[in-house]
Amino acid sequence: MSNFPFNQVAHALVQWFNEQGKDYPWRRTENPWSILVSEIMLQQTTIPTVLARYEAWMAQFPEPKALAEATEEEALRSWEGLGYYRRVRALQAAAKTIMERHGGQFPRTATDIRALPGVGDYTTGAVLSFAYNEPAPLVDANVARVFSRLFNYTQPVDTPSGQKWLWAMAAKMLHQSQPRAYNSALMELGQSHCSGGIPSCILCPVREWCQATKPEELPIKSRRMQLTAVEHHDILCIVGQSILLEKQAGGKRHEGMYRLPRRTAAHTAGLSLLMKQKYSITRYKVTRYLYQETDAAPINGEEFIPLEELERLPLASPDRKCLHKVLPR
Numbered sequence: 001m002s003n004f005p006f007n008q009v010a011h012a013l014v015q016w017f018n019e020q021g022k023d024y025p026w027r028r029t030e031n032p033w034s035i036l037v038s039e040i041m042l043q044q045t046t047i048p049t050v051l052a053r054y055e056a057w058m059a060q061f062p063e064p065k066a067l068a069e070a071t072e073e074e075a076l077r078s079w080e081g082l083g084y085y086r087r088v089r090a091l092q093a094a095a096k097t098i099m100e101r102h103g104g105q106f107p108r109t110a111t112d113i114r115a116l117p118g119v120g121d122y123t124t125g126a127v128l129s130f131a132y133n134e135p136a137p138l139v140d141a142n143v144a145r146v147f148s149r150l151f152n153y154t155q156p157v158d159t160p161s162g163q164k165w166l167w168a169m170a171a172k173m174l175h176q177s178q179p180r181a182y183n184s185a186l187m188e189l190g191q192s193h194c195s196g197g198i199p200s201c202i203l204c205p206v207r208e209w210c211q212a213t214k215p216e217e218l219p220i221k222s223r224r225m226q227l228t229a230v231e232h233h234d235i236l237c238i239v240g241q242s243i244l245l246e247k248q249a250g251g252k253r254h255e256g257m258y259r260l261p262r263r264t265a266a267h268t269a270g271l272s273l274l275m276k277q278k279y280s281i282t283r284y285k286v287t288r289y290l291y292q293e294t295d296a297a298p299i300n301g302e303e304f305i306p307l308e309e310l311e312r313l314p315l316a317s318p319d320r321k322c323l324h325k326v327l328p329r
């Protein structure tokens with residue numbers, strides 16, 4: 001490892017990126033707030049989905065002040081379709097911190113950036129390098145894949161020692177004069193030629209230094225996420241021009257968002273089935289049965305809401321899709 005040409009490899013990556021790097025809206029800006037938003041969005045959402053939403057979202061919340069002053073409902077509604085809503089809650093908390101603790105100015109130091117709600121080591125490195133062009137290490141799933149292959153690391157990467165090794169490699173291989181391009185290159189290599197499964201090594205800009213013998217088997221992971229199948233029995237109850245919905249209480253995953261009322265299978269046994277919907281959310285494979293009930297009584301945080309308010313209310317994507325299908329246009 002001591003003979004590994006870290007600088008040469010970093011330079012090759014930068015050269016490749018400068019010639020062939022993809023153009024994304026978040027790569028056209030050096031505004032730290034815009035960079036933070038893109039990084040938070042990209043954490044658990046695909047690039048095409050973020051591309052379709054990013055610019056409109058930035059137009060709605062161009063500065064921390066706008067998000068800090070928005071209601072929780074407005075913030076959640078703006079995130080619909082991106083999933084993992086705790087991210088927008090954290091982003092709103094970060095916006096408030098920037099307003100209250102930093103007078104509306106985005107923090108400049110690693111310590112202050114890392115102290116923002118929802119910001120971890122990866123995001124700190126991303127903001128420092130992409131916004132301020134500082135040589136800062138970052139490790140995400142793409143970088144973990146590239147490093148484990150480049151150095152033929154055959155230990156699990158999702159353990160404390162695996163993470164320690166990855167961050168040590170990231171700190172060792174930096175580019176001092178073009179850190180923004182270098183970190184972008186590293187991530188783009190993991191998204192393109194060095195993606196999961198069988199990599200396209202023939203096109204790789206660092207193939208002459210790559211030590212992987214079976215790259216398709218790397219990185220090694222100690223845990224595999226098991227999907228659990230669950231069934232939900234929900235009801236559609238419309239009385240006059242109002243629909244019964246439940247506002248998710250504090251502590252629940254979709255806190256502050258609305259959803260179709262949930263009942264037991266026994267409760268819905270005699271009701272007419274409107275539709276069956278399948279979707280995955282985190283580690284659950286959900287089958288939702290939606291029944292029509294004409295005279296349901298509200299329970300646990302449920303209330304009748306005018307149908308005309310539906311567009312304004314934050315709903316989880318599966319619920320929004322479901323309602324688009326069953327409600328008359």
Ligand code: SF4
Nearest residue numbers: 194201204207210215
């Ligand atoms: S040579 Fe292949 S395995 Fe190695 S870094 Fe490049 S794409 Fe990944």
